[in-house]
Amino acid sequence: MVLRSPKEIQEIKRRLLEHYAQAKTELRYKNLYELLVAVMLSAQCTDKRVNQITPALFERYPTIEDLAKADVEDVKELIKSCSFFNNKAKNLVAAAKMVLERYQGKIPTDEKELIKLPGVGQKTAHVVLIEYLNKNLMAVDTHVFRVAHRLGLSDAKTPQKVEEDLVQAFQTDLAAIHQAMVLFGRYICTAKNPKCDQCFLYDLCNWEGKKRGEPKSE
Ligand code: SF4
Structure with a gap:
């Protein structure tokens, strides 16, 4: 289930796309x-x-x-x-x-x-x-799963259900959002010690483990 309002979802989407405008996989390949x-x-x-x-x-x-x-x-x-x-x-x-x-x-x-x-x-x-x-698809790896939960975009227990929630929430730009969520989870909203002080979604995060009182930068 998606726990955020349509307005909040749009704002999360906007910021993810803005901060990771050219996000690609970090896997190296030629073809x-x-x-x-x-x-x-x-x-x-x-x-x-x-x-x-x-x-x-x-x-x-x-x-x-x-x-x-x-x-x-x-x-x-x-x-x-x-x-x-x-x-x-x-x-x-x-x-x-x-x-x-x-x-x-x-x-x-x-x-x-x-x-x-x-x-x-x-x-x-x-x-x-x-x-x-660049197909309009979502894929849920460990980073996307964690970020989706912390941002209240899904409370589902399986990657497949989380994927369904993310598709329902965002609907378009899914490929770019996927790439953005992977990088965001890998480098900012990390499993241990998330860098809340560097988080451009700080004000939109209601996760109880969020480090309170840290300065936010959008
Ligand atoms: S504030 Fe912290 S826990 Fe919340 S989304 Fe940002 S990095 Fe993750």
Whole structure:
């Protein structure tokens, strides 16, 4: 359930879009293939870690055709510093094979098709489509989940329900808001020690853990 008034929601939206006008993912990629792989690796893993892993992975497997022919054990070795690397390696190779066999080597950009790839759930698909095509979609990672709760944009218990609340609240500019909420959660409204003194949403935050009496800067 969304706990804020329409006016408050519009103001939160306005400030998020203003402060993160050009926000993009911090994952490094050169094309849709690299983006998909990076997003698949980023589940339960930091972008920083993924960015350390992908240069060697893309050097060894520069295209989806190369990855489809890869030995899973070799991929595991290359991504072993990533959480759930066993499953991720299997899924990466299986997804690449499916793209070749079912989609003539072209990664689908239709959500219904994208989620058919092994290891690609709705969240991964949304992140890819938000980043690559600026689609009006929301994706809820740990940062978006936390920020949504602290700002009273959702009281839901699951990422899927939080996503529904955010879509209902904001309706448009969802891709840009997603990117903004990720960066806001990563650098300002952090899980521990949120930087309330630097928060441009300070006056709109009713979260009980907010650090009171800090100067706000809009
Ligand atoms: S005031 Fe603090 S807790 Fe509230 S949204 Fe800003 S950073 Fe997060």
